[in-house]
Amino acid sequence: MTLEQTLVEELQVVADVRAPLPPAVADLVRIAERERSRTLRLRVVATGLVAAAVVAAIVLGSQVGRPESAPQPVKPSPSYYAPGVPYLYKDRLYIDHKPQLGAWMQVESAGDHTLAVTADQVGVIYRNGVQVGQTEGVVYASSLSRGGTMAAWIALTGKDSGELVVRDLDGARDLLRLPVDLQPHGEQGVETSLLVKDDATTIYEINGRQWTWRPDGGDPVRSHRQPNAIDTHPPGFDGVGQPIRLSPDHLWGAWITGPDGGPAADVEGAAIAITVQKPGRPESRFTMPVPREVEAAPIPSWDSPTVVLLNGPKTARCDIMTRTCRVVVLR
């Protein structure tokens, strides 16, 4: 057999690998659009290079002796790769891997939008990585709808009073600004939670009392639905009893199981796994065994649209593209 023949045969053997699931087209489009806008921005920057150099010189001069004002270094994603999805790392919010000023406590993204909350409880809304809005008052609870079209939050605006705001992000208008009572409830203070849906229906809870507001007009009505319970049991996962965490683009849900995909054994040290599935598509379900040294956690989190993390003293990083988990130590 000639070298060329051997090459043909070996390349065929090597190429006979199992390809991972194709990426979500919506993700590809999102990345492409971001790349397109970045290219445009670069062109603008190039034409203004001289002016920018002058400004940079002035700014640098004013920064001398003020190390706190020095530009922050770009830090990596918690594991390694979060394409376009903002994330928190050590109280810092990263958008396109660039740290935002200040300390942050929460971020969620869906569709084109991101809703992030600073450590001093100010909500900031981004559209494709660009800030487009900010909340008023101290945010007690916030929610971004599954498709990223609606945001809602409860914010303290007076001593014991606040406001429930439901904002149509695509239409850039507030659908509801409803005064709410935020009287502290015993020693526990004020407890709030809420969930907004893409049709603007908002379920919220203040001090143990639940309400539902619908965008067809009228006042909120008492409800017995728990915003948090609904959030961790989204539709499309029939028969799954464990809390489910949706990916940032809401194309996958992940939950903790045993290695066989069934409920994890309720025994200390029992083997666990992460099972994922596309909403409403049980045939897409598969299970990734988690290394034994990772302790069970109640619910996984998502590092990117394709990477699930199981946080703990040792973190498991599970890649749904390669269908494997490994232990990582976050830097």
Next chain:
Amino acid sequence: MALRSSSLPEAATATYEEYVAARWTALYRTAYLLTGGHADAEDLAQTTLVKAYLAWSKVAAAASPDAYVRRIMANAFLSSRRPLRVARERLVEETPEVEAPAPTSEDRLVLWPHVKALPPRQRAVIVLRYYEDLSEQQIADALGCSPGTVKSNASDALRALRSRVGSTEGDPS
């Protein structure tokens, strides 16, 4: 799947979706041969599809969309002067209990380890010639060079392979 924020007409987006679904596996496999690793292959295939989206009007209008996309992939591969995926994680000392690497069919291959060690352009020529079964002219189109350059790259690559195989395990021929 409904796409939002798409700058392509709906029909074109649908065509793009169909292309991704139909060609993902093939693209991934070629990317795997070029990069030699699953993670890098995934990145390269995804980068190729993102670039294809940005140029979709040209891709769709091309006489051979596959050839156009192949050229995108080759350029993306050759222009990446650093590893496509930068590892930013540090493994713990203990070996995880899963993923114990089992012997694979790759372990028995004689030439593949040496193909992986070829310079990127020579490797691209080898993959396009002996896996994609392209002609010198087609490879030249994909790599944006002359057929003569393809010829010399192929010749250099084959000479290197013969030499390396001969020095380690004997010539397979």
